[in-house]
Amino acid sequence: MHVVMTSAGIGRIEDGAVAVLDAPYPDPNTVIETTGSLDALGGAKVVRRIPLDGDELDLRAPLGRPRALWGVGLNYHSKAERTGRPAPDEPVLYLAGSSSVSAPGAAVRLPAEETVQMDYEAEIAVVIGRTLDRAAESEAWSAVAAITAANDMTARDVMKRTGTPALAKSFPGFTPLGASLLARDAIADPDAIGVRSWVGDERRQDSSSADMIFAIPELLARISRYAALRPGDVVLTGTPAGTGQDRDDFLRPGDTVRIEVDGVLPLTTHVRA
Structure with a gap:
């Protein structure tokens, strides 16, 4: 569905x-x-x-304000290779403020008083349907309700200055989610979900979940060792190489970012001053 x-x-x-x-x-x-x-x-x-292609269609955030919004840093081999860092033995996890969630097509303000390194991150977002508490990897995928696209926007200089991912990622609008939800049963293989990003007309990222360091079931199981995942919680699963950080080319007012995840509608975000 x-x-x-x-x-x-x-x-x-x-x-x-x-x-x-x-x-x-x-x-x-x-x-x-x-x-x-x-x-x-x-x-x-x-x-x-x-x-779908008519002017009447007004898409909203399909997940409202999720109760918990989990993220993981450095979860693609391509990203680790690009940054020259070794693949981690444990996922680098964080929680972001759900007040950062924005709708498809939203205009997100560049908080220029705090950052000059506003970055995009194309990600597969997983929505939990059944509680996972110290779950085995083999049972984690069956607890997923749906996937969607995410743009896990990050103020890179804030991250470096504070050492706190939650602050770098929780500015208003910094977590666009959508534009649609694809039910788990419609996904043939969780290890073959494509994810891409464009800034304007230029494709910046192009990868799939096959390149993940911690595959989606393993990632969910590892989180559940320490914190129970509840229905409606959202887990962002990392971004591949090609971000602004990798290119030393960050977002500016007037930029449009489009995120595509296989099977869901494109997620578009506009950057405003």
């Missing part, structure tokens, strides 16, 4: 259109928190259809 949140309500993507549903939930994340998956939307009545 492929799900979006629109100004008209929750919708399923079907035959080039959004089928807006008569569903008793404010957003898809509430469906996941309540039922553990998106399956409850499968039989919901369709009340209207909006063309």
